[in-house]
Structure formats: structure tokens, C-alpha cells
Amino acid sequence: MTPASAPVELDRDVVVIGAGISGLVTARRLVEAGHTVAVLEARDRVGGRTWSQEIDGSFFEIGGQWVSSDQDALKALLAELGKETFPRYRDGNSVYVARDGDRREFRGAFPVASSTLEEIDRLVAALDALAAEMDVDAPWAHPRAGELDSIQFSSWLASLSDDEEARRIVDHYIAAGMLTKRSHTFSVLQAMLMVASAETFENLIDEGILLDARVVGGMQSVSEQIAAELGDAVFLGAPVRRLSWGPSSVVALADGVTVRARFAVVAVPPPLYSRISYEPALPRLRQIAHQHQSMGLVIKAQAAYDRPFWRSAGLSGTGFASHEVVCEVYDNTSPHEERGMLVGFVVSERAEEMWALPAEDRKRAILESFAAYFGPEALAPAAFLLADWGSEEWTRGAYASSYELGGLSRWGHVQNEPVGPIYFASSDIQGAGYMHVDGGVRIGDATATRIAERLTADA
Numbered sequence: 001m002t003p004a005s006a007p008v009e010l011d012r013d014v015v016v017i018g019a020g021i022s023g024l025v026t027a028r029r030l031v032e033a034g035h036t037v038a039v040l041e042a043r044d045r046v047g048g049r050t051w052s053q054e055i056d057g058s059f060f061e062i063g064g065q066w067v068s069s070d071q072d073a074l075k076a077l078l079a080e081l082g083k084e085t086f087p088r089y090r091d092g093n094s095v096y097v098a099r100d101g102d103r104r105e106f107r108g109a110f111p112v113a114s115s116t117l118e119e120i121d122r123l124v125a126a127l128d129a130l131a132a133e134m135d136v137d138a139p140w141a142h143p144r145a146g147e148l149d150s151i152q153f154s155s156w157l158a159s160l161s162d163d164e165e166a167r168r169i170v171d172h173y174i175a176a177g178m179l180t181k182r183s184h185t186f187s188v189l190q191a192m193l194m195v196a197s198a199e200t201f202e203n204l205i206d207e208g209i210l211l212d213a214r215v216v217g218g219m220q221s222v223s224e225q226i227a228a229e230l231g232d233a234v235f236l237g238a239p240v241r242r243l244s245w246g247p248s249s250v251v252a253l254a255d256g257v258t259v260r261a262r263f264a265v266v267a268v269p270p271p272l273y274s275r276i277s278y279e280p281a282l283p284r285l286r287q288i289a290h291q292h293q294s295m296g297l298v299i300k301a302q303a304a305y306d307r308p309f310w311r312s313a314g315l316s317g318t319g320f321a322s323h324e325v326v327c328e329v330y331d332n333t334s335p336h337e338e339r340g341m342l343v344g345f346v347v348s349e350r351a352e353e354m355w356a357l358p359a360e361d362r363k364r365a366i367l368e369s370f371a372a373y374f375g376p377e378a379l380a381p382a383a384f385l386l387a388d389w390g391s392e393e394w395t396r397g398a399y400a401s402s403y404e405l406g407g408l409s410r411w412g413h414v415q416n417e418p419v420g421p422i423y424f425a426s427s428d429i430q431g432a433g434y435m436h437v438d439g440g441v442r443i444g445d446a447t448a449t450r451i452a453e454r455l456t457a458d459a
């Protein structure tokens with residue numbers, strides 16, 4: 001990899017903007033097909049929203065980490081790269097803290113009234129049925145797309161069930177657990193896309209499927225390995241400021257590097273598209289469409305302890321409490337470490353409330369929430385880390401971006417179409433694997449195939 005210090009000018013077949021998984025997979029596939037690339041990355045590291053670090057004696061996954069058992073594209077890439085995975089610890093009871101503070105240990109279904117479980121099943125069946133009607137690559141083509149995109153997910157749940165707890169649980173999975181936005185801000189169509197991206201609600205929320213495994217060495221090491229293969233084609237510290245384009249060429253101007261190429265791939269999250277100046281400006285529809293995808297907000301909180309104390313109490317480390325500061329928690333221990341680790345999530349307004357507190361108060365509030373699940377030992381970690389993606393200039397939120405109410409049906413159809421020689425690739429505009437590393441791999445593969453076909457036709 002090349003630090004972009006001295007000004008460099010290059011001619012390449014394709015310039016890729018962003019060295020997250022989407023951009024790196026695109027570049028790798030193009031090189032495999034015999035084309036030349038330059039990858040321009042704003043940060044001084046690759047991996048984007050995956051970032052693995054040793055801090056205060058513990059190994060932290062600051063960004064994306066889990067591999068779902070059904071994420072075939074990511075699993076195939078891991079196999080190709082010779083990367084190994086390890087399963088998440090999940091033996092023992094999970095913990096559910098009800099709204100009234102009642103703490104219940106359970107295995108299998110949530111420990112709520114059987115009528116509530118039936119309501120949950122009914123709501124999930126309704127959502128699954130709608131998602132099954134959707135072409136995951138074209139949600140806007142659903143015959144009722146406009147109508148479903150005008151209904152708030154929260155209102156839709158309320159129209160189907162009077163059982164508040166059932167609604168809260170289903171709402172939580174999609175809103176807090178995935179889109180990290182409140183459920184009145186996005187539509188039923190957006191929720192359907194989230195479900196369809198994993199085929200079924202079960203695949204999306206069953207922690208046995210979704211949070212199946214982690215990558216040995218960390219998820220960022222996948223990007224690092226690809227970047228090492230690409231060698232001096234990857235430029236770090238090279239934010240692209242301007243992209244000039246004509247019918248059959250582009251010039252990407254980054255700090256210290258200028259690349260002339262036949263095609264460009266903008267592999268950054270959609271809310272960052274407009275950080276680049278396009279010359280000429282992108283077509284009107286794009287400029288408008290790009291204003292309607294926004295990042296959610298979540299704090300990934302991790303606390304490392306001298307030992308995974310919850311295990312000796314017969315607990316798996318898994319916990320749910322939609323009203324708690326930390327609304328979900330899991331065992332995040334790395335097998336090569338003696339220390340045990342818990343990871344929990346603080347979502348949306350709760351995350352803003354936490355960031356508004358002085359650091360010590362914030363830490364205490366989050367640890368007290370861990371303690372609500374696992375008792376007072378959770379109050380004294382050996383290492384503690386809050387991932388602050390909202391403050392990262394080159395991300396600006398977490399986990400990913402989604403359309404505001406009404407946006408997906410109105411503007412979604414342009415998101416995967418090139419503008420002249422400019423393609424777009426991000427996990428956030430992908431169907432299967434949407435908002436996940438798997439989606440980044442899929443859109444990287446697909447974008448490289450589309451460009452390679454055009455390069456071959458040109459030759």
C-alpha cells in the first residue's frame with residue numbers, strides 16, 4: 001500500500017474510491033480479470049466500517065464482525081482467502097429484562113405470555129409474506145411499493161396488533177437491531193427489504209444464524225489481506241475530492257494522487273456521495289436521490305473482564321431488554337484471550353443521550369445496563385470501548401444507511417445504475433446481504449462483472 005505523499009499521476013482501467021470491503025472486492029475481481037486499478041482510500045487504513053484493534057490488552061472488533069451462517073458470498077470469500085472463523089459462545093441461558101424490570105432467564109422462545117408469542121408469530125408471518133413478494137434487487141418494483149413506502153413501520157405494527165410487548169419485540173428487531181433508527185422514520189417497504197435481504201425474518205434475527213461466527217484475526221483482516229494482494233494499487237490518506245467525467249473516461253482527484261481511468265467505482269456509503277464534487281454535476285435525479293439515504297446511529301459498547309464470569313453462572317452472555325440503555329448484549333470473547341468480553345448496543349436517541357453525558361457518567365450508565373443483565377461484576381471491566389462511528393468523518397453513523405419514509409420507492413431505482421462511466425458500490429445499496437459485509441462482497445463481485453464486460457466490449 002502506498003501512502004499518498006508525493007503527487008502521483010496514474011492511468012488505469014478503473015479507479016475505485018473507498019477501500020472498504022465493497023471497493024476492495026471490486027478491485028480484486030477486476031485485477032483477476034486482467035484489468036488495472038487504483039484504489040483511493042481517505043483513511044490511513046483499509047476496511048472502512050470493519051476495524052479490529054488491540055486496545056488496553058483486549059482485542060476489539062470496533063465495526064462489523066459477525067458472519068451469518070447463510071451469508072454464502074462472504075463465506076466463499078473467506079474460504080478463497082484461507083481465513084478461518086470461530087463460533088460465538090452461546091451455551092447456557094439467555095436473559096430477558098421486561099419493561100417492569102423483571103429479569104428472566106430463558107432458552108429458545110422469549111419468556112413472555114403465550115398469547116404474546118402467538119402475536120409475534122403472526123406479525124412475523126405478515127412481514128415474511130410481504131417480503132416474499134419482493135424482488136430484493138428491486139423493492140421499488142413491488143406492485144404496492146408506493147403505498148407500502150408511505151406507511152410507517154410503527155403504524156403498520158400498531159394496525160395489526162394490540163399486544164404492546166409483541167409489537168415492541170418485532171419493532172426492536174428491525175428498528176433497533178438492524179436499521180438503528182426509530183420505527184416511525186422508515187416505511188414498511190424498507191422493513192420488507194431488510195427481511196428480504198436475509199430471505200426470512202428468522203434468518204435476520206435468529207442469533208444462532210445471524211451472529212454465528214467471527215473471523216480469526218478480525219473482520220478487518222479480510223480487507224487488509226485483499227489490500228496486501230493489491231499492493232501499490234491501494235493509496236491511503238487519499239480522500240477523493242473531485243471526480244471529472246465524460247462519456248467514456250473519468251479523472252479522480254484525491255489528495256496527492258490523480259487517476260485517469262475508463263471507469264470509476266464510488267464505493268463509499270451513500271450519505272458520503274456528495275462529499276465528492278462531480279464535474280459536470282451528476283444528473284438532477286441523482287443529486288436529489290442521494291439526499292434521501294441517511295445513516296442510523298448505534299454505539300457498539302464492549303467491556304472486557306478478567307474472565308467471562310457470566311458463563312460460570314450458566315449464562316450465555318446473550319440478553320435482550322428493549323427499554324434498557326443497552327438493548328441487546330452478547331458474549332464477544334475471543335478464543336485466544338483469557339479475558340471475557342461482552343458486547344452491547346445503544347441505539348438511536350439513546351445513543352445521542354449517552355454521547356451528551358460526561359465520559360464517566362456515560363461509562364457508568366452503560367455498565368449499569370450490562371449489570372441489569374449479568375449482575376454487579378459487570379460494573380468493573382478491565383477494558384472498555386465505545387465505538388463512535390458518528391464522529392468518523394468518512395462514515396458518519398452506524399451500522400449503515402437506509403431510506404427515509406417514501407424514499408425507497410421513489411428513488412431506489414437509480415441507486416445501482418451507473419452514471420456514464422461512474423458506478424456505485426456499497427453494502428447499503430445491495431439487495432441480498434443489505435447493510436452487511438456479505439452485501440459488500442456481493443456488490444463488489446457484481447460491479448466488477450458489469451465493468452469487466454464493458455471493458456472487454458471496448459477492447
Ligand SMILES: Cc1cc2nc3c(=O)[nH]c(=O)nc-3n(C[C@H](O)[C@H](O)[C@H](O)COP(=O)(O)OP(=O)(O)OC[C@H]3O[C@@H](n4cnc5c(N)ncnc54)[C@H](O)[C@@H]3O)c2cc1C
Nearest residue numbers: 018020021022042048049064065066240394427435436437
Ligand atoms: C458498529 C458496526 C457493526 C457492524 N456489525 C456488522 C456485523 O456484525 N456483520 C456484518 O456483516 N456487518 C456489520 N456491520 C456493517 C458492515 O460493517 C458494513 O455493511 C460494511 O463493512 C460496509 O462496507 P462498504 O465497503 O460498503 O462501506 P465502508 O466500509 O463504509 O467503506 C467505504 C470506504 O470509503 C472510504 N471513503 C469515504 N469517502 C471517501 C472519499 N471521498 N475518498 C476516498 N475514500 C472514501 C471510507 O474511509 C471507507 O474506507 C456493522 C457496521 C458497524 C459500523
